Amino acid sequence: MTEAVFVEHLSKRFGELAAVDDVSFVVPEGQVVGVLGPNGAGKTTTLEMLEGFLAPTSGTIRILGTDPRRGGRAWRARVGLVLQSTSLDPELTVRQTLDLYTALYPRPWPAREILKLIDLANDAQTRVGVLSGGQRRRVDLAIGIIGRPEILFLDEPTTGLDPEARRRTWTAVERLTQAGTTVLLTTHYIDEVDRLADRVIVLAGGRVVTDTTPRQLRAQGGPATIRLPVGPVTVAELPPKLAAHLDADHDAIVIRTTDMAADLGELIAWADARDENLADLEVGPPSLEDAYLTAVGERLPPEASADA
Amino acid sequence: MPDPATTPRLPAVGPLLLTQVGYQARLLAANGRAVMIGVGLPVLLLISSSSHSHVSVSAVAGRAVFGLTLTAWNIYGVRTVAAREAGILKRWRATPLPRSCYFAARILATVVVSVLAGAATVAAGVVLYGTHLTVTGALGALIVFVIGAAAWAAPATALTGAVSTIDSAGPILLLVYFPVLVISGVLGSVSEAHWLHTLATYLPAEPLSHAATSALQHAPGAPLLPARDLLVLAAWAIGGLAVATVTFRWEPHRPTQRRAARADA
Numbered sequence: 113m114t115e116a117v118f119v120e121h122l123s124k125r126f127g128e129l130a131a132v133d134d135v136s137f138v139v140p141e142g143q144v145v146g147v148l149g150p151n152g153a154g155k156t157t158t159l160e161m162l163e164g165f166l167a168p169t170s171g172t173i174r175i176l177g178t179d180p181r182r183g184g185r186a187w188r189a190r191v192g193l194v195l196q197s198t199s200l201d202p203e204l205t206v207r208q209t210l211d212l213y214t215a216l217y218p219r220p221w222p223a224r225e226i227l228k229l230i231d232l233a234n235d236a237q238t239r240v241g242v243l244s245g246g247q248r249r250r251v252d253l254a255i256g257i258i259g260r261p262e263i264l265f266l267d268e269p270t271t272g273l274d275p276e277a278r279r280r281t282w283t284a285v286e287r288l289t290q291a292g293t294t295v296l297l298t299t300h301y302i303d304e305v306d307r308l309a310d311r312v313i314v315l316a317g318g319r320v321v322t323d324t325t326p327r328q329l330r331a332q333g334g335p336a337t338i339r340l341p342v343g344p345v346t347v348a349e350l351p352p353k354l355a356a357h358l359d360a361d362h363d364a365i366v367i368r369t370t371d372m373a374a375d376l377g378e379l380i381a382w383a384d385a386r387d388e389n390l391a392d393l394e395v396g397p398p399s400l401e402d403a404y405l406t407a408v409g410e411r412l413p414p415e416a417s418a419d420a
Numbered sequence: 421m422p423d424p425a426t427t428p429r430l431p432a433v434g435p436l437l438l439t440q441v442g443y444q445a446r447l448l449a450a451n452g453r454a455v456m457i458g459v460g461l462p463v464l465l466l467i468s469s470s471s472h473s474h475v476s477v478s479a480v481a482g483r484a485v486f487g488l489t490l491t492a493w494n495i496y497g498v499r500t501v502a503a504r505e506a507g508i509l510k511r512w513r514a515t516p517l518p519r520s521c522y523f524a525a526r527i528l529a530t531v532v533v534s535v536l537a538g539a540a541t542v543a544a545g546v547v548l549y550g551t552h553l554t555v556t557g558a559l560g561a562l563i564v565f566v567i568g569a570a571a572w573a574a575p576a577t578a579l580t581g582a583v584s585t586i587d588s589a590g591p592i593l594l595l596v597y598f599p600v601l602v603i604s605g606v607l608g609s610v611s612e613a614h615w616l617h618t619l620a621t622y623l624p625a626e627p628l629s630h631a632a633t634s635a636l637q638h639a640p641g642a643p644l645l646p647a648r649d650l651l652v653l654a655a656w657a658i659g660g661l662a663v664a665t666v667t668f669r670w671e672p673h674r675p676t677q678r679r680a681a682r683a684d685a
Contacts, residue, residue, distance in 0.1 A: 163514065164514075165510070165514075165671060185430055185516040185517075185518060186430060186516070188514060188515060188516045189430060189516040191514075193514055195507055195510065195511060197506075197507055198507070199506060199507035199508050199510060199511035200508070200511075201447060201503075201508060203447055203450050203451070204443075204447075212439070212443055213515065215431060215435075215436065215439055216431065216436065216515050216516050216517050217430075217431075217516060218428035218429060218430050218431065219428045255511070259515075259516070
């Protein structure tokens, strides 16, 4: 498989501050990579270097085999991007905006098809300036993909969107990735990575702290969790083994366990004896968010970890 | 890697440039406030300065130059900074559109709209006050307006690189604009020192106003346009363009590099 992104020993310094520090990774064609990290982790700085907006202090970048700082028209026609903030002329209609960008590419999506893809066919004649934030973001996405890019950079594409708008955006990205487009996505949303990405890179303090699949990252998150909401209960009312897991508000027992069968059996036996309602019993694997926080927390100095 | 033999060719630059000029001109002209300032204000000044249903040709030329320069300098400059700070220029820079094409289209569109703003004031002079206008005079004025608009739009492009926020764009542009206009006598004659008058002849307002007046009151047998004025205006256009290629910024200003890195998400 050919590499769409090649990054080796990439660093970016702003004065004394190392925003990106010796980052290396390779993304094969067709892979969807989620880049996670707390504020200040270096996600956007990395992405801006990959897009060719920022020059690295040191290191090597090749996007589709080309240094992005030297990419010409033909290279730019193969690369799509959605910037962190909306970047549209508010005076134009959605259709006018798409027509304008369509004219730039050798084999663009027809505007009519792209309007369907982003679910804005009914707003084609609406001025961009009066669209909702979610709709504007989808027009941004449309511009990013209108040239049928081989690689798409998405910088926090759903930040600030309501849940429905986020899901519509995800659907549009999924349709694109089914066609084999390589995607590099930065986000704060763990569920976005869980839904879209084949692979997750976690940055913290400008360095890669984890580079793995969402499933493996979740497995790194520690034990599974059992949670049973209970009525007000005192420690004395619980068997010693369960008493240790009573939460601070004394209204739930939360067990993080590596021996699911034994702990679950003991909890159910106790609840059955007390006639506790088991309808709200939750049993699950460690969440990706737990795993992410574990990964970030382990690698960051205390003050940065607190910010994360 | 795509095979060059099978990769579709990129669209030709000429049609892209025309599309971009149309798009930029439409954006500039579609803004109601811009039209109000570039056309309404000069016409209002023309009406308020008239006496007994008469205005001089130089007054018509002066107000037309006022409208033209307001559009080519202030409105265009502020809109360029606004587009840059909104990330619109950065977005365009990332597309396969040649950067020179986008850059040229912005200036050409501004020239078109500015010339229309100047022409509207001249038309108001003809309609409201019967200002005499020959075909030769109109063509001469058109040439002057085109070169004059470029002489203001190109330096405005260069200056936008030094403007860091949309809030400061208007004040900075006006701070340069009004002194130049006043010492050049575009808004009316001023008593000024000889050296100041000499200086004004090297700035882009006085030669523009003088050349426009000469064109509008052209008499048969006389030279249509003053060559020196056009040379000064051309020098501003070319010089401004040269500086703009160095100073023009595509990306929004970062607050400071250090703070930007800390705020990096």
